[in-house]
Amino acid sequence: MDSKDLEIVGRAPLFAGLSSEARDSLLRGSAPRRYAKGQMLFEQGDDASAFFIVLEGWVKVFRTSVSGDEAVFGVFTAGETFGEAAMFIQGRYPASAQVVEDARLVAIHADVFRERLLREPELSFLMLGAMSRHLHSLVNQVEQLQTRSSAQRLAQFLVSLAPVTLGSAVLALPYDKSLIAHRLGMKPESLSRGFARLRSQGVTTDGNRVVIADICALRDYGEFGPLREQVADR
Amino acid sequence: MDSKDLEIVGRAPLFAGLSSEARDSLLRGSAPRRYAKGQMLFEQGDDASAFFIVLEGWVKVFRTSVSGDEAVFGVFTAGETFGEAAMFIQGRYPASAQVVEDARLVAIHADVFRERLLREPELSFLMLGAMSRHLHSLVNQVEQLQTRSSAQRLAQFLVSLAPVTLGSAVLALPYDKSLIAHRLGMKPESLSRGFARLRSQGVTTDGNRVVIADICALRDYGEFGPLREQVADR
DNA sequence: ACCCGCCCTTGACTATTGTCAAACGCCTGG
DNA sequence: CCAGGCGTTTGACAATAGTCAAGGGCGGGT
Numbered sequence: 001m002d003s004k005d006l007e008i009v010g011r012a013p014l015f016a017g018l019s020s021e022a023r024d025s026l027l028r029g030s031a032p033r034r035y036a037k038g039q040m041l042f043e044q045g046d047d048a049s050a051f052f053i054v055l056e057g058w059v060k061v062f063r064t065s066v067s068g069d070e071a072v073f074g075v076f077t078a079g080e081t082f083g084e085a086a087m088f089i090q091g092r093y094p095a096s097a098q099v100v101e102d103a104r105l106v107a108i109h110a111d112v113f114r115e116r117l118l119r120e121p122e123l124s125f126l127m128l129g130a131m132s133r134h135l136h137s138l139v140n141q142v143e144q145l146q147t148r149s150s151a152q153r154l155a156q157f158l159v160s161l162a163p164v165t166l167g168s169a170v171l172a173l174p175y176d177k178s179l180i181a182h183r184l185g186m187k188p189e190s191l192s193r194g195f196a197r198l199r200s201q202g203v204t205t206d207g208n209r210v211v212i213a214d215i216c217a218l219r220d221y222g223e224f225g226p227l228r229e230q231v232a233d234r
Numbered sequence: 235m236d237s238k239d240l241e242i243v244g245r246a247p248l249f250a251g252l253s254s255e256a257r258d259s260l261l262r263g264s265a266p267r268r269y270a271k272g273q274m275l276f277e278q279g280d281d282a283s284a285f286f287i288v289l290e291g292w293v294k295v296f297r298t299s300v301s302g303d304e305a306v307f308g309v310f311t312a313g314e315t316f317g318e319a320a321m322f323i324q325g326r327y328p329a330s331a332q333v334v335e336d337a338r339l340v341a342i343h344a345d346v347f348r349e350r351l352l353r354e355p356e357l358s359f360l361m362l363g364a365m366s367r368h369l370h371s372l373v374n375q376v377e378q379l380q381t382r383s384s385a386q387r388l389a390q391f392l393v394s395l396a397p398v399t400l401g402s403a404v405l406a407l408p409y410d411k412s413l414i415a416h417r418l419g420m421k422p423e424s425l426s427r428g429f430a431r432l433r434s435q436g437v438t439t440d441g442n443r444v445v446i447a448d449i450c451a452l453r454d455y456g457e458f459g460p461l462r463e464q465v466a467d468r
Numbered sequence: 469a470c471c472c473g474c475c476c477t478t479g480a481c482t483a484t485t486g487t488c489a490a491a492c493g494c495c496t497g498g
Numbered sequence: 499c500c501a502g503g504c505g506t507t508t509g510a511c512a513a514t515a516g517t518c519a520a521g522g523g524c525g526g527g528t
Contacts, residue, residue: 117362145379
C-alpha cells in the first residue's frame with residue numbers, strides 16, 4: 001500500500017482521527033485488491049467477515065426484493081467505508097454489495113477489528129461517528145424519497161456532484177444512468193424524463209457529460225420544486 | 235424510578251447488556267419526566283444535549299421541509315431509545331422529535347454519556363449495536379419506500395403490529411392515522427384508500443380497531459403484492 | 469343535549485411514475 | 499465494415515398517489 005493509498009484511507013472519517021501507527025497496524029495484513037466491474041463483494045445474509053474501504057472505483061450497496069426490483073442504499077467511492085454496521089448485528093450483512101466501476105478496495109476483517117474496538121475506546125468513538133454519518137445519509141435518503149419528485153431528487157444529485165457551489169459547471173456522471181436511477185429510487189425511464197424536465201432549468205446532457213448553467217437555480221429547484229417552470233422545448 | 239421502569243429500560247438493547255450497577259449509575263440524576271401529547275422534545279439543528287429512553291407513550295422523529303411536508307424517520311415507544319446519533323455528528327440533532335401520545339421519558343445527558351463511553355469500551359459496543367439497529371430500520375424504510383406500494387407498506391405495518399404471526403388478530407392502532415400515513419410515506423387520504431384496498435385481503439377497521447382475518451395472507455400481500463386481488467366490495 | 473372542531477373518509481380530478489414496446493446510438497467482436 | 503448487444507431514450511398507456519373539496523362521525527366543552 002503506497003502513500004497515495006494511505007492518503008485516501010485518511011479521508012475516511014473512521015481513519016482520519018487515528019494516529020498513523022494505529023492506522024498502519026489496522027491496515028497491516030490487509031492488502032488492497034482489484035475488483036472488476038460486476039463482481040459481488042457480499043450478499044445479503046452472508047456472514048459479515050469484513051468491512052471495506054474504497055481506494056478507487058465505485059461500489060453499490062443494495063437489496064433485491066423477491067419481486068425482483070432493487071433498492072440502492074448507497075454508492076461508495078474513494079475514501080469511503082461500507083459494511084461496518086453488519087459487525088454489530090447478528091454478524092450478517094443486511095444488504096448486498098457489488099462493484100459497479102472497476103475498483104480497488106481494502107478489506108478489514110471483522111474479528112480483528114472487533115478485538116481492537118474493545119481495547120481502544122477512541123476507535124469505537126470514530127466508528128460511532130462513521131455509523132452516524134451513514135445513518136444521516138439514510139435519513140436524507142428517506143426524506144428525499146418522501147418529499148421530493150423524481151426530477152427534484154435528480155437535481156439534488158447533480159448539485160451534489162458539482163465541483164462548485166455557484167455559477168455554472170460541467171461534470172461527468174460517475175456511473176451508469178440506470179444505477180443513478182435506482183440510487184434515486186426511480187426507474188431508468190423516469191431518470192431520462194427527469195433530465196428532460198431539467199432542461200428547462202438549464203441542464204443539458206450528452207452521454208455521461210452534464211452541463212449545468214446555474215447551480216443555484218438547480219439547487220432551488222431541488223428544494224422548492226418548479227417555481228417558474230418553462231415550457232420544455234425551445 | 236421504580237422497578238417497573240427499570241425493567242422497561244432493560245428492554246433497550248443499549249442497556250440490556252449492562253450490569254445493573256452500570257445501568258443504575260448511568261440513570262442516576264436522570265429522573266423520568268412526563269410529557270404531554272404535542273410537546274416538542276427537540277428541533278432539527280438544536281444542540282444535541284441529550285438522548286432519550288421511552289418508558290411509556292409514543293414519540294415521533296421527523297423532519298419538516300421548507301415546502302411544509304414532513305418525513306417521519308421513526309416512531310418510538312417503551313423500551314426504545316432515540317437521538318443517540320446526534321452525539322457523534324457535530325452535536326446537533328439532524329431531525330426534530332415530538333411527543334405524539336402522552337409519554338414518560340428519561341433523558342440521558344450527552345456530555346456525561348460521552349465521557350463514560352471513553353472509559354467503558356463495552357458501552358461503546360452496545361451503542362454501536364443500538365446505532366446499527368437504527369441503521370437497519372432506516373434501510374428497511376428505504377427499501378419499503380422504493381419497492382412497495384402504499385397498500386403493501388400498510389400491510390407490512392399491520393403485520394408488524396400484530397401480536398401473533400399466524401392466524402387472525404385484532405389490534406388497536408397505537409397512534410393517529412395521519413401519523414401512520416406519514417410514517418409510511420403517504421398522505422392520510424392514501425392511507426384510507428390503503429385500508430379500503432386491504433379489505434379484499436381480509437382486513438376490517440373500525441376507528442383505531444383493526445381485525446386481520448389471516449396474518450399470513452396479509453404478509454404475502456405486503457411482500458408480493460396483490461396476487462389474487464378480489465373486487466373491493468362485498 | 470347540543471354545537472363545534474378535528475380527524476378521517478370519500479369522490480372527482482390531476483400529476484407523477486411505472487410498464488411495455490420500439491427505436492436509436494454506441495461500442496465491441498467478428 | 500458490418501452485426502449484434504446493451505444502455506438509453508421516447509412514446510403510448512396504465513396504475514398509483516397527491517390535491518382539492520365536501521361530508522360524516524366522534525368527542526369535548528358549554
